[in-house]
Amino acid sequence: IINSPEALWVRLISFFPPFTPTMMLIRSAFGEVPVWEILLSIFVLAGFSIIAENAPGQALGLPRLILAN
Numbered sequence: 001i002i003n004s005p006e007a008l009w010v011r012l013i014s015f016f017p018p019f020t021p022t023m024m025l026i027r028s029a030f031g032e033v034p035v036w037e038i039l040l041s042i043f044v045l046a047g048f049s050i051i052a053e054n055a056p057g058q059a060l061g062l063p064r065l066i067l068a069n
Contacts, residue, residue: 005031015041017048
């Protein structure tokens with residue numbers, strides 16, 4: 001990853017939600033990351049977060065988890 005931050009497999013795995021934060025930090029530290037890739041990774045993470053929040057309730061037929069202060 002450090003030797004070739006612009007490799008295709010590195011670019012693809014940087015959009016896979018569990019690895020996105022770490023991979024984008026590494027890529028930006030060792031090379032230049034286009035703005036559109038940064039924005040796309042943010043939207044992918046936001047979408048994955050919404051899906052991850054709603055998926056257990058959908059699968060079990062439970063209401064959505066509401067986090068209160």
